[in-house]
Amino acid sequence: MTVACLGATRPAYALKSASHDAAPNQLATQVNDDRMTLSMARVPQVYLYGPIDIDAPHRFEALMKSGKIPTGSDIYLNSPGGSVDAGMALGRLFRQGSMVTHLGTPRLPKGSKTIVNKSAICEGACAYAYLGGLYRWAASGSDRIGFPTYPAQRAPEQVDAYLKDMGIDSAALAAVSATGAADPALWPNADEMIAKGLANNGRLNLVATYKFMQDAPYLELKQDDRNGEHKITFLCKPGGAELTTYDTIGTVRARETVARTTHSYFEINQQETLPQQAGATAVDQSVVLQRIYPLDQLQRVASAQAMGAWVRDRTGLRYGFAFEVGGVRKVLNDFYNACSLATQQHS
Missing domain, CATH: 2.60.40.1880 (Invasion associated locus B (IalB) protein)
Known part of the structure; x- marks a missing residue:
């Protein structure tokens, strides 16, 4: 149902939805609010894909203010990263709108014969944006999410503040540094995401x-x-x-x-x-x-x-x-x- 790291050069999708294409190396948006989607999910499904550029939060906020992306929308992320500040700003907008974050890639047009990778990846700035979801679904199947870790020191002050505001224990990310792994990111599976409080699969704590x-x-x-x-x-x-x-x-x-x-x-x-x-x-x-x-x-x-x-x-x-x-x-x-x-x- 989805594709990985689609750039902004993909054509718009005709699904009674709107694709808000961005320039190359910018985050693109697909809003699916067709009748079938709304009858099943009751809210639009919004796909954000490509690098997270510094202006991405402003474009997203404009869609929120226009009503195109309403409160409680499902947000599907597929991004190799980008601006950390922009990723956190997106996350704050997600939380402001009580939105639900998932990993996922945009829908293809009906009848499309394009062959694409259907696995989503969300790394770095994208992972920070994901944490802004009030409800956060753990990565499943072949989808992968990579959280930055800080082996030698605490997280930067602005990142630490963001994690606290989102109710995320920074130790859940920093603790990985003790393993001495060469990869500067944590790639947790679904069970680990739940255990560390990074995902809640649609429900808050009792x-x-x-x-x-x-x-x-x-x-x-x-x-x-x-x-x-x-x-x-x-x-x-x-x-x-x-x-x-x-x-x-x-x-x-x-x-x-x-x-x-x-x-x-x-x-x-x-x-x-x-x-x-x-x-x-x-x-x-x-x-x-x-x-x-x-x-x-x-x-x-x-x-x-x-x-x-x-x-x-x-x-x-x-x-x-x-x-x-x-x-x-x-x-x-x-x-x-x-x-x-x-x-x-x-x-």
């Missing part, structure tokens, strides 16, 4: 909060991804923990989803829990499930690896969310212990 509310132990688990905000709460009560889940997907989608719902359930470790017929409501922008979770089963919450909330329609399709909770084990246990103690005191 936020777990334990506190007292209404003089009772309260647990909140919240995670944002590119489809919306997802939240699970437990409020400890003598008769059972009040369980509420929120799948915040927008007012219209929430109402449409609830209107189609014939079955809903909470999920622990991919096992259906507390099922009900219908059982979902639309509240503001969210699909909401409410249940009373039995206190004698609350240990399952403390030891869970994953939780979620789902609804099904009459065709069997399900809609909802799930997230891994193994990384917040201490918070889960703190809530369970406090709830157990509180219920014992009331018994």
Whole structure:
């Protein structure tokens, strides 16, 4: 579906999209906003390819201001590098627009017989631009991304500041210098990108909060991804923990989803829990499930690896969310212990 390091001399692509060609040795842009793309992705797919020149951020910002590249657009990068300052400026624009970064190469015209390399490469300045994505998909297949490393000293001050602003731990890049590798770049695979926090594959970190509310132990688990905000709460009560889940997907989608719902359930470790017929409501922008979770089963919450909330329609399709909770084990246990103690005191 893509081509590597295409220069600005490629012809424009006729896909009900716009190719904003640049001069040689400049970053070129292809905006795919045809009906099929928008029906599947809901946002344009924007391909940036070629060297990143110093003026590239200005051209990109102009397309943002014109509305051609709206908030949340998918950005596909394929560049051998270029100006580091321009790469970071692009990254800041991506973050400003809550955009999603991937590696990928431009679409070819339908029926084209051109033979091109379909693997994308994103190196140096391009890698810095990639880190600006609010959601960042790890390189897959034969696509490759190369992050600059600084073996002998800290990253330059402006780079270090940029990484902090993007929420990237500079140690994830600097640590590679200890290997003594001759290559001045880090070329991580998908698993390494996730482990180092360089990619998040469409979701931000899970936020777990334990506190007292209404003089009772309260647990909140919240995670944002590119489809919306997802939240699970437990409020400890003598008769059972009040369980509420929120799948915040927008007012219209929430109402449409609830209107189609014939079955809903909470999920622990991919096992259906507390099922009900219908059982979902639309509240503001969210699909909401409410249940009373039995206190004698609350240990399952403390030891869970994953939780979620789902609804099904009459065709069997399900809609909802799930997230891994193994990384917040201490918070889960703190809530369970406090709830157990509180219920014992009331018994």
